[in-house]
Amino acid sequence: GALLLRHRRAYLAGFALSLDSIGLSLANPWVLRLAVDGIRAGASPLRLAELALAYVGVAVAGGAVRFLWRLRLLGAARTIEYELRNDYFAHLQRLPVGFFQRARTGDLMARATNDLTAVGRLVGVGVMYGFHTVVMFAAAGVFMVAIDAPLALMVLAVLPLVSVVFLVLGRRVHHHSEQVQAQFSTLSALAQENFSGIRVVKAFAQEQAQLETFAAAGREYVVRALRLARTSGAVWPAMTLILGLAAALVLWQGGAAVVAGRITLGQMVQFFGYLMMLSWPMIALGWVANIAQQGLASMRRIDEILGLRPAIATPPAARVPPDRRGAIEFRGVTFAYDGRAPVLRDVSLTIPAGATVAIVGPTGAGKSTLVSLIPRLWDVTAGAVLVDGLDVRAWDLHALRRQIGFVPQEPFLFSDTLEENLAFGLDGAAGPETPRTDSARVRQAAAIAGLAGEIAGFPHGYATPVGERGVTLSGGQKQRAALARALARDPAILVLDDAFSSVDTATEEQILRELRAFAAGRTTVIVSHRISTIRHADLIVVLDRGAIVEQGTHEHLLARGGLYADLYQRQLLRDALEAEDGAAGGDGAAGENGAAGKEGAVGVHLPEEELAGVAYDGRLLRRLLRYVRPYRGAVAVAVVLLLLTSAAGLAGPYLVRVAIDAHIAPGRLAGLGWIVAAYVGALVAGFALRYAQTYVMAQVGQRAMHDLRTELFAHLQRLSVGFYTRQPVGRLVTRVTNDIDALNDLITQGVVGVFGDLVTLVGIVAIMLYLGWRLALATLAVLPLIVAATLHFRVRAREAYRQVRLRLARINAFLNEHLMGMGVVQLFGREAQEQARFDALNRA
Ligand SMILES: Nc1ncnc2c1ncn2[C@@H]1O[C@H](COP(=O)(O)OP(=O)(O)OP(=O)(O)O)[C@@H](O)[C@H]1O
Ligand SMILES: [Mg+2]
Structure with a gap:
């Protein structure tokens, strides 16, 4: 609420632009009507050219305004999301360690990512389309009534059905997608547990059992995803169907009105224009209702955290x-x-x-x-x-x-360099460049902690990264790093909780001897x-x-x-x-230490790393197709269904033409009913075909992705522990979950979608050529422009999308680490610096 208010200027500007854009979109059907009526009245070519120009001008202006409008509102929404996420992290940093013990890390992370995205959607597209739709509906309604009241009332009565159906289906979709999300979390948690505990898994030779568990969870995911697909697959076909029915109504009743001379043919076309124009807002309205519902639920979940009063804080009269x-x-x-x-x-x-x-x-x-x-x-x-x-x-x-230098019983290091870890509690330490004085203190502390010699032997000395939670260090090295970190603070009180275990x-x-001089005068x-x-x-x-x-x-x-x-x-x-x-075995107490110590700190890249990289983004498509191959029968069915869907889709406009040419224009009412009936038939067939096709493809996509996911998991499990020390667990988890999902989208929507578009395109071109080759060629001249623009934006959008996901993955990794190490952050008074780092990630 308060955030919305703070950005009210951006919103007002957005609303104003929205009004402009609506005005411009309403103008287009008007121009179209003038043209059609002009043609029938035998207007001059010059007049037609003028109208065509006006049409283009209005379209261009509308596009520009719409672009500005989205930019403005989405910009504001993104800023709100960004601020909210920063506030969220800042607030988490104020909560006591007890809170993090009760809360589940995954849950807290989900709030910072999924929930915040949902809120961002609400304040962005939600507000944007909500406002736009209502105004648009009212404005177009007025125009339609002005043309012909009875027809307008009929159509306006049917149209809200779109919103209602969308809302109802949307609810069910939401319910099922929550089920999918829950299972998705389970999968993530399983992967997370496995990758962070890979040492234990390997030590107990549990790879196969873990894989089975993961695969079983994956199968359940497929079941739920398909349940979702059964509902969500109906949404768009249903919308098309209802809108088609409204169009049939206009064709039938509007046709009759034209024949009866109540309205002109141009006015009927104008009417059609408004109908098409309203179809998207009507869908958007149902969609917005869902977005609002989800966004509000998410906001509540975030508020739950933001509303917690830090139990341990500086008192007012400190x-x-x-x-x-x-x-x-x-x-x-x-x-x-x-x-x-x-x-x-x-x-x-x-x-x-x-x-x-x-x-x-x-x-x-x-x-x-x-x-x-x-x-x-x-x-x-x-x-x-x-x-x-x-x-x-x-x-x-x-x-x-x-005042306090604290060495906790469980040393927790951050996945930065040794230098950064040791300088963690120093006031100036923020970022990779440590001031010279700090650097001297860090070295002195390392010497006292008995770590200086070993650090000199590391490949990059103090600049050696320690891996997640310091996994590239031995247990003893970690403890001494934690000790050095506390000493570097130059504290009045030194607390060592079993720091030498x-x-x-x-x-x-030896350390204790060194420490004695340091501890003089300190508690x-x-x-x-x-x-x-x-x-x-x-x-x-x-x-x-x-x-x-x-x-x-x-x-x-x-x-x-x-x-x-x-x-x-x-x-x-x-x-x-x-x-x-x-004396007997020659290998006593140091055993545990030595084994871990041998791994040392590693900076070299093993071939394995490349291997996993290939699994991810290498010759992607070929690999993907390999997973789809077992399901080629189903894919063939989907393709046939797709062709039939396209055919049904193309039949519609053709029937409209027949209705106008053979019945409405010559004023022959008899037989119009049959044409309209055929039109409705094509609509229903299209609905059923598209639904079936979507579902079959969802099935293929889910099954193939399940295979891929399981194989990737098995593959990751086979990699050596060394691999895991260099890879942030968060990123690996993202790969077996989010990335696989993105691939699924690529298969079901991308590949098939492009194919379907192509088929439809070819069909349209063929029909246009049949109708009149000169007109068709003129129209097609614009086509390369459209294709080029589309490709350009697709590439840009894909890149932007990749960036967004990369950013989310980074935020996730950061959160994961900081939620686990929050106690250390607080002990060393690092809240401000960590907030700055989070802000940088969040802003990126
Ligand atoms: N975060 C916690 N939440 C709930 N109970 C806890 C928590 N930490 C410790 N306890 C419980 O409090 C008691 C004291 O634990 P504490 O860790 O202080 O023992 P300790 O003397 O340090 O043991 P050790 O020598 O094994 O480190 C134990 O019974 C333990 O189970
Ligand atoms: Mg203890």
């Missing part, structure tokens, strides 16, 4: 303590995740500024939960967390998080499972089932002989066993 040194206090903290049983109970703990505190305890004790309260990833259920003496809920959120003990000890909170890591901490806190059970120094806790001493003993035992294993 403060920043003057003395920011990093003191932390938990004061009687109780915390439960979304109404579940509390996982922290009445925890009180004071960490003086500059101290190093370790938190240990069994798995599931609540350690990660506890530290995540410091940067306000979650808010306490009861009690309070204070940083520098101020409740974190009273802090300016951005300033609070700016994938690093071997020797490396860990450090270390969560660890390895006691060796934390024995030197100023304070060790033992957490068990959400409560602090012990605290003190290493020596103090050992002397107590409690849970800590117990954990320590067990760990000593395990270390001893591992050391033995290592």
Whole structure:
């Protein structure tokens, strides 16, 4: 609503142009009438030439105005869509991590793409055609009534039937297409899961089973798509039929009126003109009703998100303590995740500024939960967390998080270069060019994190891309990258949540040595499972089932002989066993790390990549035809049906000619009824034939695409894991889903459509030649122009379409990654920069 208002100027301009265009389109039938009546009255050739010129002039002017009109309104609509999408992402960035845990990523992405497109359609074409149609109907109605009231009323009573039928069928189409969409999401989700989890699939040799699941989902998709085709295939033939019936009515009753001398033949032609002119708006009206319905539903879904109040945000009277040194206090903290049983109970703990505190305890004790309260990833259920003496809920959120360098338990990296990932939390870091000072800090942080040596060995050093979620790095490298990213921020508080779990003990000890100098003067909170890591901490806190059970120094806790001493003993035992294993097998704790590490970072392209590229856009048509071949019988049937449809279509105008020449012009009414009856017969036959043909083709297209999709999926599954590290999963998913669908459109509409157009064209030319070769040749002279223009625009449109889809795919990939890594974005205060990146994608 507000968005519409903001763009009201564009809309008003659009409406004004719309009125112009309607005025111009109404003028054409008028010119036609003058011409026909002029011919019958024996007008001079000069007069006819004048009228022809006027006709052309009006047509050209109408086209130009229509073009401007669309440009204006569609431009406004696109801007609205763009702004809405930006707002949507901005709002998502403000929502707490808890939200992303509850919401489904796919669903949030669908809202940003499908739903936003639906809204864009509503505010664009929806508004545009809605207004246009209503005005046009009224204006043409007035003209028709002026010519002949009884005839006009008859026709105007039939015409709304078009809208009604379209609306009714459209509803059913919408229902079925939702079913198709749902199955489409299932397919996407399956593909997504498979490609992101390809390591697991391969490790467990589940390729065949996964393929079966995918193929089964694909078959269900075909069933639903065909159900949709049965309804949607009826829409256009039905429209043609009803409009044809209206034309038959004009021919019959209008013919009678001409014979009776109530109207002239020219006026009847004019009447026909209005009828044709109204046919599209009448269809558009039904269509607009559907667009409106879908657009509003989508808007509601987007509003659902936009209407959520960020539960964790900077309060109105936010403060920043003057003395920011990093003191932390938990004061009687109780915390439960979304109404579940509390996982922290009445925890009180004071960490003086500059101290190093370790938190240990069994798995599931609540350690990660506890530290995540410091940067306000979650808010306490009861009690309070204070940083520098101020409740974190009273802090300016951005300033609070700016103080903290956080290394999460699950390191999440973005699919950028190492440099960009390490500089992620730096204030100036936006885009590929990192300022020199930042670059120095990044290198220093990498050195402390023990990563500098390995980076030097990467093919592109700091410019090496890390792949989605850092897949080209080993587990230990990822953890150290996450550590370096936190260190580079130069934080007052450093939080390490089990940051060394994938690093071997020797490396860990070395990092800790380096870290000690860095940590001097900073508050450090270390969560660890390895006691060796934390024995030197100023304070060790033992957490068990959400409560602090012990605290003190290493020596103090050992002397107590409690849970800590117990954990320590067990760990000593395990270390001893591992050391033995290592001596015997020569391949101990580093095993997990080494295996993943060997892959290293890759920048080279393997031939496989090309292979998949070919499957996608290589010698496309030939490949496509291979998939259609098994269904050639059905294709043959469709072609025959197509020929018959064309024949039926061509019979109509021929019958009109006979009616005018043999009956209406000479004033012979007898027999006109039979001609009209034949005309109706041709219409009905055309309807049935076209419907059958569409359905057969849909069947072929769906089946062939199912084969292709399944094969592509199987092929992708056979590719090595290395391939997946270089390909964003989002793009692969798009290929097995969206792109396949686009191919289907190409087959069912493109190939057959072009063929059908050709057949009709040849038929029309033949009939025109038969009617009079001179006139036909004159008319045909314009044809190359039309063909050239059409081809030109088709090519341009295809390119534009490709661009749009590419852009959507990029937006999708970006969203996918950022929805998963939103916690990191928020922890590092990167919202503004990520918004700018999203904006750039969205604007493109
Ligand atoms: N996002 C979440 N939503 C709901 N429950 C959660 C969530 N994260 C953790 N929990 C639950 O809270 C409890 C504490 O989890 P937490 O991750 O804090 O343990 P931890 O001490 O860090 O364990 P670990 O040593 O395995 O990392 C667990 O019972 C866990 O199941
Ligand atoms: Mg944990």
